Amino acid sequence: MKLNVLNLGRCDYKKALDIQYDILEKRQKDELGDTLILVEHPPVITLGRHGAESNIVVPEQYLKNNGIDVYHIERGGDVTYHGHGQIVGYPIVSLRNNKIGIREFVEKLENTFILLLKEQYGIDSGINPDFPGVWVGNNKITALGLAVKRGVTMHGFAFNVNTNLEHFKLILPCGISGKGVTSLEKLTGSKVDFNQANKTVVDYFCKTFGYEGTEELYL
Amino acid sequence: METKSGLLYSKDHEWVRVEGEKAYVGITDYAQHALGEIVYVELPAVGNELNAGDVFSVIESVKAASDSYLPVAGKVLEVNEALSDSPQLVNEDPYGSWIVVVEITDKAGLDELMNEQEYREFCDKEA
Numbered sequence: 163m164k165l166n167v168l169n170l171g172r173c174d175y176k177k178a179l180d181i182q183y184d185i186l187e188k189r190q191k192d193e194l195g196d197t198l199i200l201v202e203h204p205p206v207i208t209l210g211r212h213g214a215e216s217n218i219v220v221p222e223q224y225l226k227n228n229g230i231d232v233y234h235i236e237r238g239g240d241v242t243y244h245g246h247g248q249i250v251g252y253p254i255v256s257l258r259n260n261k262i263g264i265r266e267f268v269e270k271l272e273n274t275f276i277l278l279l280k281e282q283y284g285i286d287s288g289i290n291p292d293f294p295g296v297w298v299g300n301n302k303i304t305a306l307g308l309a310v311k312r313g314v315t316m317h318g319f320a321f322n323v324n325t326n327l328e329h330f331k332l333i334l335p336c337g338i339s340g341k342g343v344t345s346l347e348k349l350t351g352s353k354v355d356f357n358q359a360n361k362t363v364v365d366y367f368c369k370t371f372g373y374e375g376t377e378e379l380y381l
Numbered sequence: 382m383e384t385k386s387g388l389l390y391s392k393d394h395e396w397v398r399v400e401g402e403k404a405y406v407g408i409t410d411y412a413q414h415a416l417g418e419i420v421y422v423e424l425p426a427v428g429n430e431l432n433a434g435d436v437f438s439v440i441e442s443v444k445a446a447s448d449s450y451l452p453v454a455g456k457v458l459e460v461n462e463a464l465s466d467s468p469q470l471v472n473e474d475p476y477g478s479w480i481v482v483v484e485i486t487d488k489a490g491l492d493e494l495m496n497e498q499e500y501r502e503f504c505d506k507e508a
Contacts, residue, residue, distance in 0.1 A: 210446070211421070211423070211439065211441060211446050212421055212441070236439075236446060237445075237446055238441045238442070238443070238445045238446040258507075261507060261508065263414070263415025263416065263417075264415060264416055264417070264442065264443075264445045264447055265414075265415060265416060265417030265442065265443055265445075266415075267445075268417075268443050268445060294443055307445075308445040308446070309445060309446045309447070309448075310445055310446070310447035310448065311448050312448070312450075313393075315445075
């Protein structure tokens with residue numbers, strides 16, 4: 163099966179969320195095959211179903227003044243930050259058709275990044291059984307937070323490529339203290355070609371999940 | 382994978398135990414295994430009237446929040462409050478950990494469900 167790829171480029175969180183729901187519904191009805199939505203959000207903070215507001219460490223007024231919105235969404239996990247230079251991916255994938263459970267799906271998603279980092283950048287990363295996501299030492303490079311609705315996944319991953327890591331100081335990422343965040347830029351010492359990085363993510367996603375090539379989707 | 386005799390099963394991997402007009406509903410061993418370590422079970426409000434196929438619980442595991450669907454139409458009589466504090470009970474004892482009890486409002490829905498043997502065959506095909 164081919165993977166549909168919908169690259170939204172820079173897109174507002176709310177608009178991308180509406181698109182996610184639209185694609186989700188089409189996937190549930192089998193009107194569309196598995197689709198990976200890629201997007202770069204302007205600075206925004208999202209809280210999972212049980213995210214604690216207290217994990218946002220700056221005053222609400224500060225966020226307002228800086229135009230940073232806060233969204234409560236129906237994914238797993240706690241608080242996270244999205245911003246420029248970060249590749250956000252929303253896999254709208256039928257678990258039923260792929261005959262895998264959500265746990266295995268998340269493990270494959272983690273492996274996608276572990277392989278990509280190792281083979282493309284020589285970076286060793288791994289998982290932490292207590293804290294989901296992909297970690298380089300004590301620092302998270304890819305955050306994960308998914309939801310499953312009628313056998314189809316939504317929400318997804320946030321991969322720090324050239325992300326302004328200072329912005330993570332607005333929150334306690336995923337509600338975990340004593341851990342940090344990192345980015346490809348920080349680890350390699352230079353800005354990474356963002357378009358190329360998007361292509362690499364798609365390649366490794368296909369490789370890990372066994373898709374035979376991709377099909378570009380346009381809205 | 383464990384199953385239990387005397388229960389009815391849905392294609393979404395929920396189980397139903399019918400007692401007179403009441404149905405106890407939970408998720409199967411297959412489902413809890415597929416989800417992994419469960420960290421949160423969201424319970425519906427008592428008194429809610431739900432149709433077959435409506436979301437009655439959201440079960441959160443390893444960073445995924447998965448919807449669960451009520452296999453039979455009913456009015457929520459009771460929710461298993463113990464799961465609020467100890468969601469891992471669903472992993473440890475899926476058939477002992479019912480999530481909701483409903484008063485069945487349309488028994489016809491039960492005909493759509495599978496018995497233990499049919500469910501085992503269904504899971505073999507899924508895997």
